[in-house]
Amino acid sequence: MAPIEFDHPNSNLQPLTILATQISAIVGLTAIIGRSIYRGDASLPPSQATRHRESRRRKHVQIFGALVVLSFLVAFYFQANYLTLSYRVWAYERGEQLPTAFWGKNGMFGSDEETVGLQLGRWAHETFPMFELWDIVFEKSRRAWWSQQLLLGATAWSVFMSIEGRRRNIPYLWAYSLLSHLVGQSFAQNLFYLSILVAPVAFQQRKEGSHPPQTHKRISSNSSNALGRGLKKAENVAEDAGRSALKTIRKRFSDFFASKPASWVPHPALYLLPLTVNYIAIFLTSFAANTASFATILTIHDAVLFYPLVLDRIVSEKWGTTYSSSHDAHRAYTKIFKFISVASFILYGKATLVALLDNTPDSHRHRHSMFFTHMEEHRSKLEQGSTAIGKVLGAINDHPAVGRAGWDVILCSVSLVIWAAVRGLDVGGMLESSAIMSKASKEAIEKKAGQVVDNVKENANHVRDEVKGKATNAVDSVKSTATKAVNESKTTATNAINAVKQRSKRLVNSTTEEPVPTTATKKGRGRPKGTKNSPKANKADPARRSTRQSKFESETDLVESESEDEDFEPSDLLDAEGEEEMDEDTEAGALAWGLLAVGGLGVGSAGVFGAEVAGV
Numbered sequence: 001m002a003p004i005e006f007d008h009p010n011s012n013l014q015p016l017t018i019l020a021t022q023i024s025a026i027v028g029l030t031a032i033i034g035r036s037i038y039r040g041d042a043s044l045p046p047s048q049a050t051r052h053r054e055s056r057r058r059k060h061v062q063i064f065g066a067l068v069v070l071s072f073l074v075a076f077y078f079q080a081n082y083l084t085l086s087y088r089v090w091a092y093e094r095g096e097q098l099p100t101a102f103w104g105k106n107g108m109f110g111s112d113e114e115t116v117g118l119q120l121g122r123w124a125h126e127t128f129p130m131f132e133l134w135d136i137v138f139e140k141s142r143r144a145w146w147s148q149q150l151l152l153g154a155t156a157w158s159v160f161m162s163i164e165g166r167r168r169n170i171p172y173l174w175a176y177s178l179l180s181h182l183v184g185q186s187f188a189q190n191l192f193y194l195s196i197l198v199a200p201v202a203f204q205q206r207k208e209g210s211h212p213p214q215t216h217k218r219i220s221s222n223s224s225n226a227l228g229r230g231l232k233k234a235e236n237v238a239e240d241a242g243r244s245a246l247k248t249i250r251k252r253f254s255d256f257f258a259s260k261p262a263s264w265v266p267h268p269a270l271y272l273l274p275l276t277v278n279y280i281a282i283f284l285t286s287f288a289a290n291t292a293s294f295a296t297i298l299t300i301h302d303a304v305l306f307y308p309l310v311l312d313r314i315v316s317e318k319w320g321t322t323y324s325s326s327h328d329a330h331r332a333y334t335k336i337f338k339f340i341s342v343a344s345f346i347l348y349g350k351a352t353l354v355a356l357l358d359n360t361p362d363s364h365r366h367r368h369s370m371f372f373t374h375m376e377e378h379r380s381k382l383e384q385g386s387t388a389i390g391k392v393l394g395a396i397n398d399h400p401a402v403g404r405a406g407w408d409v410i411l412c413s414v415s416l417v418i419w420a421a422v423r424g425l426d427v428g429g430m431l432e433s434s435a436i437m438s439k440a441s442k443e444a445i446e447k448k449a450g451q452v453v454d455n456v457k458e459n460a461n462h463v464r465d466e467v468k469g470k471a472t473n474a475v476d477s478v479k480s481t482a483t484k485a486v487n488e489s490k491t492t493a494t495n496a497i498n499a500v501k502q503r504s505k506r507l508v509n510s511t512t513e514e515p516v517p518t519t520a521t522k523k524g525r526g527r528p529k530g531t532k533n534s535p536k537a538n539k540a541d542p543a544r545r546s547t548r549q550s551k552f553e554s555e556t557d558l559v560e561s562e563s564e565d566e567d568f569e570p571s572d573l574l575d576a577e578g579e580e581e582m583d584e585d586t587e588a589g590a591l592a593w594g595l596l597a598v599g600g601l602g603v604g605s606a607g608v609f610g611a612e613v614a615g616v
Helices: 013-042 051-093 120-127 129-138 141-168 173-182 185-197 226-256 268-288 294-314 326-331 334-359 381-397 400-423 427-433 439-512 547-566 579-614
Strands: 101-103 107-109 264-266 320-322
Touching: 013 120, 013 173, 013 185, 051 120, 051 129, 051 185, 051 400, 120 129, 129 141, 129 268, 129 294, 129 400, 141 173, 141 185, 141 268, 141 294, 141 326, 141 334, 141 381, 141 400, 141 579, 173 185, 173 294, 185 400, 264 268, 264 294, 268 294, 268 334, 326 579, 334 381, 334 427, 334 579, 381 400, 400 579, 427 579
Parallel strands: 101 107
Antiparallel strands: 264 320
16 A cells, blocks of 8 residues: 655644744743743832832733733734634635534534544645735725834834833843734733833843953973974964964954943934835835735834844944933934834825725716706715725724734724823923924923913912902901901990999998898808808809800901911922822823824824933
């Protein structure tokens, strides 16, 4: 019996192995990054362990942790739907039977007579699912509007990750970049946000043990033969010369590829040239879809994304500038993000214009419009524009591959807005990095804003003094009126008391004129009762004070307390804390959302990431 040849394309082993490798890589890379995040959180200095910072950091970690989980679930859902749909379409076009159950008759598993075999090897060999996915998302202009934003946002994020990763010594930057390709951009981006949150200061670098210089002993010969000693000496000299040359080459090589200082910034051309090539490749993606050159263009884009991560390792320190301070060094990156913003805006504008023109419905007339005196079109310009916008935005539901790219863009945008809000980024820095406002314009606007704020404060102080003066006059008037009324009441009460006293005196005098019989008083037990003329009887009883006098004192105290309340001024501490910080954060988030709406994910990412880098 002749041996059966192994038909490689019809084997399910290869695609299943590739799938298992991808899943293992995702799990392994996520575990590596999770371990580095955990170690970063555990090694925070005591200055970051305050109650306020811990509660705020815990809240932010929970937010971006939830976004990480959501991004993974969304990517997994659309990826599974895409692979299933791709196989079903392939099987239908080639007349292959599809399984209708998981087990049993016409199922994927069971006895050989009942099962329907999956042709995963042929499907993977003929369709190349990963490249087919990108062909689908770029084959129509309304779909390319979504997927192109993903490429533009990934470019800005790659530059930002290289800068912040080197400044904070965040390890495994290559793992974030790989996860952005294997899972999704939003998944890797939110993981990097978590790394920054637990690394407000740079990770502690490991101290590598310095090896002592090795001493090489020369071989000496104890032979009495002079020729032998000369040969050995020549060999030792040659060996030392070779070691010296090798050591020199190794030193130069290590100096060339050594780590650069934190304040070292590469020459802008080292960024601008590769980025220009990248944007040219992104521009050609819409034209190269479903062609043989499409894979080459995507490979160029992916290579440029990895390039910033190794830039400081592959160039010499002479090809850059070492600044005196880290702040000045990071301010120098603003030009790079401006270039990213301008290029992204041009490509985004081109994609938007082409998508709207391609999806605008044609205007048509009535069937019998030729005999109408006023010929009107069925659809106005507004209706045509709204229809085109609806088709472009609704393209996210055209196909699971487009849904995967579109929802990745949406989740990246949401994460970007939240990041700008929780970090409290400088609004002027965001505008400057997005090339909407220059540095001179920013300083002029800040100066004008300062003048407006000073004028508002001056007017507010003037109004406050005026109101305070009027309130003081009103209080004084009320106080004088109340005092006058109390004095009149006191005078009336005094006159009444005097009249009662005079009347009582007249009654006492009339009683003393009559003889009073004297009788012997019997002495009883206890203290003698006080007489009328005793000092204790004449002493005033504090419990029998006049109610009018108490009322006068309470009214006087009330007027004085009201006067003190008018003189009260709030402390400046109330203005220094509270809602002002929340307003600034909300303003930064709102501006990030505006940049995303105007220029897409590329412009929004350039503005937010540029402000984050320059604001260090």
